[in-house]
Amino acid sequence: MVLFHVLGPLEVHAGTAVRRFGGSKPGTLLATLLTKPNGWLATEDLVAAIWPEPAVPVSAEANLKTYVWQLRRSLPEYDGGPRIESGPGGYRVRVGRGELDTHRVGELAEQARLASSDGRTEAAAALLEQALRTWRGRPFAGLDPVASTDALAQLDDLRLGLAERLAEAQLALDRGQDALSTLRSVTADAPLREGIWARLIRALHATGRRAEALAAYRQARDLLAAELGVGPGPALVEAYRLALGDARSGPARRELPRDVPLAGRTAELAAVRRAARDAVPVVLVEGMAGVGKTALAVHAAHRLAPDYPDGQFFVRLGDGGQPGTPDPAAVLDRLLRGVGVPAAGIPSDLDGRSALWRSELARRRILLVLDDVPGPDQLAPLLPAIPTCLTLVTTRNRDWHPDGATRVRLAPLGTEAAAALFRSALGRRDTDRQAVAAIAHRCGGLPAALRDAAARLHSRPHWTVRRLADELDDDPCGVLSDAVRRSITDTCRRLPDRERAAWYALGDLPGEFGPAAAARALGITVGAARPALEALVDRGLLDVNGGDLYRSHVLVRHLARCAVVPAGGPVRRHHGGRRVA
Incomplete structure (x- = not known):
């Protein structure tokens, strides 16, 4: 017999007697204990549940003991002892098998799973309906401190999951109208769960209600945008495409690398989102080596991906100096194959491939991440021609800019x-x-x-x-690691002689300096030093601080000191610290 009923207002059923607790403090205590049946809860946690800060009275622990005594008097015993047990620093409520309605729901759900796996769909549906009827309203209704715990969220997830399974069984039994009623009820209760909306759209499509399916998608999309500020996810987009009758063969490519957490990039991410919202075709993310350009672009791409259901591509172009760096023609060959163009249909020349790529994208929404692009010559053949596609470009070089692009500059973190x-x-x-x-x-x-x-x-x-x-x-x-050091030093070592000499000189200069100091370190005139310094700015190795001052990064200076200066290079002055080549 079920003794404790928590799937609605808290009730205790003992024989023919039913005790209801309303919003009383003993009721809050019992409900809190029932969120962890047979498990110990610390006294301080129970006090916090009954008296949220700052309303905790001085006599809280004494009052708690009084509530425990009251509950022990009103609850039936368990195995010849008190229903609520006390222990060092805490209490627990003893609950036997079948005495808690959530346990009963779990048993029914497992029976339904077994019935479904045995092909007994009708029995599974009946068991799921019985489980869902156990809910009498919001769990722990009227007990606000308990209603704010994780237990309530878990029970909500349980109910929604049961409803989804019931709708699947109803569709399998050709009870389409019942399935739609079940799913509509769930979307009304949990309007921000994309999975439920996707199932509803698929169910509407399966029952021949295409217009209603498309309307449901628009409703879900607008809700997500208004309440969460996000676009529809992959499951919702796929359901929408099914309702549209999209007959493209093969799944869309999803090539984005693993996402990593970011810190301190809120404004930059917002700039990328605004560009995507405003249909800006290219976002150029620039900054020095190691500053997190790729991480930002990939992180933004993961969040924008649902708006580009026809594929997300990631291509690393290198910095123009590494062996094996792919040229634009090779990249286009790979991209064209990725959107389903057969090898025999891909032109052999760069111009032909670029034209075909633009033609293919004219009927698609594609998100393209091009990493470490050295300059416009490598980028131009790869760009889509329409604003319904988005290209995120990362580069460490500042001396170029694509037409119509939004530029996002990354500085080192504070x-x-x-x-x-x-x-x-x-x-x-x-x-x-x-x-x-x-x-x-x-x-x-x-x-x-x-x-x-x-x-x-x-x-x-x-x-x-x-x-x-x-x-x-x-x-x-x-x-x-070598990888981090090489990300900076490889850029430096491929500089022309004058700019490379300027980099070596950074090791002997303070973190902030003017052109005159650099000229003295290089043994040249100020007029000759300025172009070299500006070239280092263009490569992300220097920054400009105010009108006529330059600022170098601490690691760039260190690596400049550690670098082996070739014969004929600038003469170093002695500096403190160790030299490691």
């Missing part, structure tokens, strides 16, 4: 965001704040270096965060 990113990558929050701040400073707020430092700590479990900070302070080259 101290707080850098510390947050490091802690996120480390997976710990209880870290030495001063040491974390020192690491953020020594990495210069560069996300690649911060993630690399966290990875080094993972691989050195005997190190503390303070030890990592000290190692970075002693010699960043001994901590950071």
Whole structure:
């Protein structure tokens, strides 16, 4: 017999007697204990549930004991003892099998699963209907402190999941009208659950109600935009395409790399979203090596992907100097195959492939992420011709700009965001704040270096965060990986002689300097130094700070000091710190 009824206002059924608790404090206590039947709950947690801050009375624990005593008097015993047991620092309610209505629902759900797996769909539907009838309203209705817990969300998820399964069974039994009624009831109760809307659209399509299916999609899309500020997800988009009768063969390509958490990029992400909303065809994300351009573009692409159901592509073009860097013709060959063009139909020349690519995209909504693009010559053949597609471009070079593009510049993270990113990558929050701040400073707020430092700590479990900070302070080259160092130094070593000499000179200059100081370090005139410095700005190796001052990144300066200067290069002055080639 079910003793405790929580799927609605809390009730206790003992024989023919029914006790209702309303919003009383003993009722809140019992309901809180029933969120974890047979499990111990600490006294302080029970006090917090009964008296939310700041209304906790001085006599809270004494009052709690009184409520326990009252409940023990009114509840039937369990196995010859009190229903509510006390222990060191806490209490629990003893519940036997079948005495809690949520347990009964779980039993019915499992029986329905077994019936469905045995092909007994009609029996499964009957069991699911019986389980759903157990709900008498909102769980723990009238007990607000309990209603705010995770237990309520779990019970809501349980009910919605049962309704989805029931609708599937009803469709399988050719009870389309019943399935639609079930799904419409759920969308009314949980209007922001995309999965339910997708099932409703599919059910409407299956019952020949195409116009209603399309109307349901628009309603779901508008709700998500208004309430959450997001577009429809993949399941909803696929249901919409089914309702439209889209007959394209094969699934759309989903090539985006794994998403990673970001820190301190709210404004930049908002700029990308605005560009997509305003149908800007290209977003150019630029910044120095390691600043997180790819991470930002991929993160934004994952969130924009539902608006581009015909495919999301990711292509790394390199920086023009790495062996094996794909040329635009090879990239177009891959992209054309990705949208279903057979190999025999792909032209052999670059212009022909570019024209065919634009033609193919004229009837699609595609999201394209082009990573580490060196310049406009590599980009132009790959760009779609229509604004219904979006291209996110990352580059470390500032000296070019595509027509009509939105430009998003990434700077190194500030101290707080850098510390947050490091802690996120480390997976710990209880870290030495001063040491974390020192690491953020020594990495210069560069996300690649911060993630690399966290990875080094993972691989050195005997190190503390303070030890990592000290190692970075002693010699960043001994901590950071080759990949992070090469991301900066490879750019530098491929510079023309004059600009490369200017980079070497950064090792002997302060973090902020003027053209005259650079000219002295290089042994040339100010007029000759300026073009070299501006070239370093274009490559993301220097920044401009005000009218006539330049600012270099701490790691760029360190790597310049560590670099081996070729014969005939600028003469270095002695500097403090270790030199590691």
